[in-house]
Amino acid sequence: MREFSTPIYHQTAPASKPPKEGFIMARLLRTTSAMANHPFENTYNLSESQLQLLDEAEDLMIKGALGAAEKILLSMLKGDEECIPVLSNLGHLYGRHLSEFETAVEYYDRVLAIEPDNAWARDARRRYLRYID
Numbered sequence: 001m002r003e004f005s006t007p008i009y010h011q012t013a014p015a016s017k018p019p020k021e022g023f024i025m026a027r028l029l030r031t032t033s034a035m036a037n038h039p040f041e042n043t044y045n046l047s048e049s050q051l052q053l054l055d056e057a058e059d060l061m062i063k064g065a066l067g068a069a070e071k072i073l074l075s076m077l078k079g080d081e082e083c084i085p086v087l088s089n090l091g092h093l094y095g096r097h098l099s100e101f102e103t104a105v106e107y108y109d110r111v112l113a114i115e116p117d118n119a120w121a122r123d124a125r126r127r128y129l130r131y132i133d
Helices: 023-027 048-063 066-079 084-097 101-114 119-129
Strands: none
Touching: 048 066, 048 084, 066 084, 084 101, 084 119, 101 119
């Protein structure tokens, strides 16, 4: 057992980490070698503009501007129909925010068709399947 020179209630807590930017951005592993302007590993090799648009869409979802977030994500999907972060965000938008569970499941099905081991998509899909007759 470790001994402390001062009682534990007098010790300062370590500095906390900054809050995560969004659920997809949090999923991307953090490192310093990824891109010049982003301190995380760009797991899906997204362009700078894709990363900025994803950040913007996630911020809009948090603020409740769901239509604007949907518009951004759907326009991104036209450029790359197999972009897993976009598909996952659309599943989240339709499932959690719009309660369109069938549409959410369809987006998660698309993620799992591309990346069958995606546990996050599998769990979210299972969660929304409970609400479908």
